[in-house]
Amino acid sequence: MAALETGTTKPSSRARRESLTAETWRSLRRNRGAMSGLAIVVLLLLTAVFADIVAPHGPAEQFRDHLLQPPVWSEGGAWRFPFGTDDLGRCVLSRLIHGSRLSLLIGFLVVSFSLTCGGLLGLVAGFFGGTADLLIMRAMDILLALPSLLLALVIVAILGPGLTNAMIAVAVVFLPHFARLMRASVLSEAARDYVVASRVAGASRWRLMTDTILPNCVAPLIVQTTLSFSAAILDAAALGFLGLGAQPPTPEWGTMLASALSFLQAAPWVVTLPGCAILITVLAFNLLGDGLRDALDPKLKR
């Protein structure tokens, strides 16, 4: 199947792109895992957008008479605080709901940055080759030699702890992955007949790069974007857990978990629930990303 496709020339017209979208959607709809991932992602998005309406209380609102109240399903819980309260008497559910805003925002900002910068670097490296390629890819190799969390830690250590700096750190960590992927797809596309045809027809270098090659490199980037989204949320939460990301009282899930550590034994829900939120979110994006990869890469369809 894949071999057949290589042989034919690929027009970069709008019709082709639309049919790709339709085809992807059809394949995605058959994939139960991907669909449940998508459902959770949509649900999370809605929660994040309408956090103020959905959350029963404010994220920083303290109820001094209800310190460490258990969640509704365990003894001593009440529906007023379905997920219980933390050590300062704040509603855990409300904090989790407001935290979904942060997590999705972190994922979005980090991935947009790495996608734009990394994609651009990869495009330039792949398209122009030579010295530009050498310099860019060696720089990316240096970043790749460091374990991702270590690199993020180092960047935060220099910039100082905080949510913004944590996001910058994670974005830099993901940069080389996008650059490499983009470069690889540009290189494989540039050799195709339709690109050669376009060049022979007199297309300028700029036009070749942006109009001819770029649209055909999108598919692998979409998959990487989805998978990076979950990794960004996970890494930012890990930095928050280590005390280097968002600072209390920000309702970031990793930070919430870290600041509740001393109550692990007395009030396990303040630790377990934020972790569940992280796991479910990350899992949803990974399910979706896996489904997209299967849908977009015919070689993996077996």
Added chain:
Amino acid sequence: MLRYLAARIGLIVPTFFGIIFLTFILIRLVPGDPVEVRLGERGIEPERHAALLRQMGLDKPLAEQFLGYVAGVLRGDLGVSFSTQQPVLREFMSLFPATIELTFCAVLLGVLIGIPAGILAGMKRGSLYDHLMMTASLTGYSMPIFWWGLLLILTFSVNLHWTPVSGRIDLSYFVDSVTGFMTIDALLSDERGAFRSAIMHLMLPTIVLATLPLAVIARMTRSAMLEVLGENYIRTARAKGLSALRVVNLHALRNALIPIVTVIGLQIGVLLGGAIITETIFSWPGIGKWLVEAIARRDYPVLQGGVLIIASLVMLVNLIVDVAYGLLNPRIRHGR
């Protein structure tokens, strides 16, 4: 093969110097006056400040400082820790065995469970087991391991009292450090129960650290098996009437192993990153915990040296994987 090797090493040398350069500017990007950062105090008199600046060699031109740093690195001199006044390299070497011990056990666990689980899932594609395995591995892959570690501590240490919460061995045992690996040292010592204690301490951190590589290895093994099982030579082997076990062992597994070995090698970097969190949760006295504490104490030489060593190790492992890959697969080394 030699040419392939030379090309690979040729690629690594500039990267290595790039990392030396990165760690060199790292310490200079820290906001604030370097002398104040070094001493941890403010408002130093100008004369003393100038003297300290000279003493630290920070008054020389940047290029000269860099050359001095490179020369030091090549001699194995990575500077002195701000907080303990110990050479960074010596501190690293004393803590590294703890991290290796943990990492080795985690890889072992990942391989011992991941490869059979992946093979079985690949053979029984679409079955209930396959679906369960894929779900479990994706969950493992998505796991926030700091939370996973806490859950295990809560269940097995706090509630069931099966395993200790932190450290490498019970404080009541005095084990001489011979190899630096607690399990081996405990075996060598005469203390009864020391080995058991070391193993119990190792259990939970190993499970936590192994989670991610286990998930990756299982998924990779499954897809490598699927790839190989679709090949013609497998059909031939089956047509010859070979038993299913023989087909898998003799024909499929061998060919599927190449990508699996690569993935295991590439997990080393991931593991060293994961060790940062795992060691912090379990107070495991290794490199990860050392680095996190160095950040909290603003001990920049430790951070600088630690990053340099770890990056070099990751590059070395990647080189070995690349070369092994070339050895196993002639198509790769002749392809370029």
